[in-house]
Amino acid sequence: MKAVASIRALLPRRSDYAAIPRTWKGDLVAGVTVGIVALPLALAFGVSSGAGAASGLITAVVAGFIAAVFGGSNVQVSGPTGAMVVVLGPVIAAHGIAALAVVTVLAGLLVITAGALKLGRVVTFLPWPVIEGFTLGIAVIIFLQQVPAAFGVLAGPSANAAVSAAQSLATVPWPEIAAPVGLVVLVAVIMIGAPRIHPQMPGSILAIIAATVLAALLDLPTARIGALPDSLPAPMLPEFDSATLLALAAPAATIAALAAIESLLSARVATSISDTGPYDADRELVGQGLASVASGFFGGMPATGAIARTAVNIRSGARTRLAAIVHAAVLLGVVYLATGPVSQIPLAALAGVLMVTAVRMVSRATVRAIVGSTRADALVFLVTAVITVSLDLIEAVQIGVLVAAFFALRSMVATSGVHREVIPGPAHSGDGHIAVFRLDGALFFGAAERVLEKVTEIQNVDVVIIRMSQLQVLDATGARVVSEMVTALERRGITVLIKGIQDRHLALVTRVGVLESLRHHKHLFAELAPAVEHARSHVRRDHEPTPE
Structure with missing residues (x-):
C-alpha cells in the first residue's frame, strides 16, 4: 500500500484543476501571452542547438503540454532552454542529428528515475553563488553562440563558445555585415524599448515581426529559418543499440542533471514569486522526465522548466496548469496555421532575441549582492562562471560546490x-x-x-x-x-x-x-x-x- 501511495503521489490528480472555475480567464490570458513569448525562443533555441527550428517548436508544444499535466508546479512553463542548448550543441556536432532522439529519451528516463527515487530535494543543497555563477556562465555562452548568426557567418570549428565566436569573427566579410547586424540591433532596440512603453507588450514577438517584414521588403541577403513542418510528426521510437547507448550515456547523464537542476530551480522561483501553492519536487522531476521522453519520440529536444517563461506566466495572471496547457496549444496552432510566415524569419533576428535574453538572464542586483557579500562567496560565484564558460557545465557545478564546501568547512573550523x-x-x-x-x-x-x-x-x-x-x-x-x-x-x-x-x-x-x-x-x-x-x-x- 505504501508503494502504491508513493506512485499515486507522483501522478496527476483532480485537485490540480480545482481552482479553474475561478481562475480560467486569467489562465487563458496568461497562456496566450506566454505562448507568444515562447515562440521566438523555441525557434531560436532549436536553431542554436543545431537541432533546428522545427525541433525547438515541437519541444515547446509536446514537452510544454506533458510537463504542465504531469509536473509538480501549478504555474511552471517548460520547453527548450539555454542550458540545454549549451550542452546539446556539442552532442549533435559529435554524434550527428540522429543522436538527438536517443539522448533526449535517455535523459528523460534518468530524470524520471531521479523523481521516483525521491531525489527532488537534492537541488536545495546547491549554494546560491554556485547557482548564480552557473547562470552567468550559461548567459555568456548563449550570447557568444549567437555571434556567428549576428554577423552572417558560420560558427567556428571549436567546441568552446568563446573560441568558436573568435574563429567566426575572423571570417566575417566586413562590407556585407550591415544586413544581419542591422537586424540584430533592430531586435534589441524593440525588445528593450517595448516593455518601457507598456509592461505587457511582447517585445520579442514584435521584434521578430518587424525584422521579418523589413528583411522581406528590402530583400535583405540574410539566412532564413527555412521550411517548417505544418503538422506534428508521427511519434517514433528511437533506434537503440549498445554502441549508441554507450556513446551517449555520459551526455545523457549531463543533460538529465541540467534538466533536473534547472527545472527545480525554476519551480522554486515560481513558488517564491506567486501564491499558487508549493511545488512537489519529486513529481516535478517525473513530469519533466516524461516531457523529455515524449519530446524525443516526436523529434524534439530535452526540455526543462524555463524560469523566464514561468515568470511571464505568473505576471500575466496564471494560477493553474491550464495556463501552461494553453501556451502549448498556442504553439500547436502556429505549427498548423502559421509555418509559412515563420519560415521567413531571419536567423539574425533570432540571434538578436537570444542575445537580449542572455543579457536579461543576469541580474545586476544579484551580481552586486554576491560580490559584495563575502570574498568566499564572490570567489565561488566567479569560479563557477569561468569554468562554465571555459570547460563544462556539470564540472562547473561540481567544482563550484567543492569550492563552496571548502569555504564552509574553513568557516566551521574558524568558529570551532x-x-x-x-x-x-x-x-x-x-x-x-x-x-x-x-x-x-x-x-x-x-x-x-x-x-x-x-x-x-x-x-x-x-x-x-x-x-x-x-x-x-x-x-x-x-x-x-x-x-x-x-x-x-x-x-x-x-x-x-x-x-x-x-x-x-x-x-x-x-x-x-x-x-x-x-x-x-x-x-x-x-x-x-x-x-x-x-x-x-x-x-x-x-x-x-x-x-x-
Whole structure:
C-alpha cells in the first residue's frame, strides 16, 4: 500500500484543476501571452542547438503540454532552454542529428528515475553563488553562440563558445555585415524599448515581426529559418543499440542533471514569486522526465522548466496548469496555421532575441549582492562562471560546490575551538593543578587535530576537565580525537574528567570509545560544580602531606 501511495503521489490528480472555475480567464490570458513569448525562443533555441527550428517548436508544444499535466508546479512553463542548448550543441556536432532522439529519451528516463527515487530535494543543497555563477556562465555562452548568426557567418570549428565566436569573427566579410547586424540591433532596440512603453507588450514577438517584414521588403541577403513542418510528426521510437547507448550515456547523464537542476530551480522561483501553492519536487522531476521522453519520440529536444517563461506566466495572471496547457496549444496552432510566415524569419533576428535574453538572464542586483557579500562567496560565484564558460557545465557545478564546501568547512573550523577557562567561584588551594577546557562550535575532521594539540600540550596539571556542553557539531573524527586526548593525558598520569556530553552525541562517543578511555566511569559528569569538586579531591589526595 505504501508503494502504491508513493506512485499515486507522483501522478496527476483532480485537485490540480480545482481552482479553474475561478481562475480560467486569467489562465487563458496568461497562456496566450506566454505562448507568444515562447515562440521566438523555441525557434531560436532549436536553431542554436543545431537541432533546428522545427525541433525547438515541437519541444515547446509536446514537452510544454506533458510537463504542465504531469509536473509538480501549478504555474511552471517548460520547453527548450539555454542550458540545454549549451550542452546539446556539442552532442549533435559529435554524434550527428540522429543522436538527438536517443539522448533526449535517455535523459528523460534518468530524470524520471531521479523523481521516483525521491531525489527532488537534492537541488536545495546547491549554494546560491554556485547557482548564480552557473547562470552567468550559461548567459555568456548563449550570447557568444549567437555571434556567428549576428554577423552572417558560420560558427567556428571549436567546441568552446568563446573560441568558436573568435574563429567566426575572423571570417566575417566586413562590407556585407550591415544586413544581419542591422537586424540584430533592430531586435534589441524593440525588445528593450517595448516593455518601457507598456509592461505587457511582447517585445520579442514584435521584434521578430518587424525584422521579418523589413528583411522581406528590402530583400535583405540574410539566412532564413527555412521550411517548417505544418503538422506534428508521427511519434517514433528511437533506434537503440549498445554502441549508441554507450556513446551517449555520459551526455545523457549531463543533460538529465541540467534538466533536473534547472527545472527545480525554476519551480522554486515560481513558488517564491506567486501564491499558487508549493511545488512537489519529486513529481516535478517525473513530469519533466516524461516531457523529455515524449519530446524525443516526436523529434524534439530535452526540455526543462524555463524560469523566464514561468515568470511571464505568473505576471500575466496564471494560477493553474491550464495556463501552461494553453501556451502549448498556442504553439500547436502556429505549427498548423502559421509555418509559412515563420519560415521567413531571419536567423539574425533570432540571434538578436537570444542575445537580449542572455543579457536579461543576469541580474545586476544579484551580481552586486554576491560580490559584495563575502570574498568566499564572490570567489565561488566567479569560479563557477569561468569554468562554465571555459570547460563544462556539470564540472562547473561540481567544482563550484567543492569550492563552496571548502569555504564552509574553513568557516566551521574558524568558529570551532578549545578555550581554557578559570574555575568559577572562590579559588581553592591546589586549583593551579586543575585545567578546565571548553570545546566550542564544531569538533570535526577539519578542526579536530588543532584541538588535540592544544589540550595535550598542557603541562604541570594533575586533572583536566573537558567541557563538551557547548559543542554543536561532533563527527566520528572529532569523537575519536576526544578519545585520543583522554588516552594521551591519562598515559601521562593526568586524570581526565568529562562534563556535559549532550544526549545527541552520547551514542557516538560511546561507539567510538570515549567513555572506555576514562579511568573510571564516575569521571563523567552532567554539571561543572561536581566535576570541579571531584578534581579538587584528586589534587588534595595527591598533594596532601604524608604523615610521619
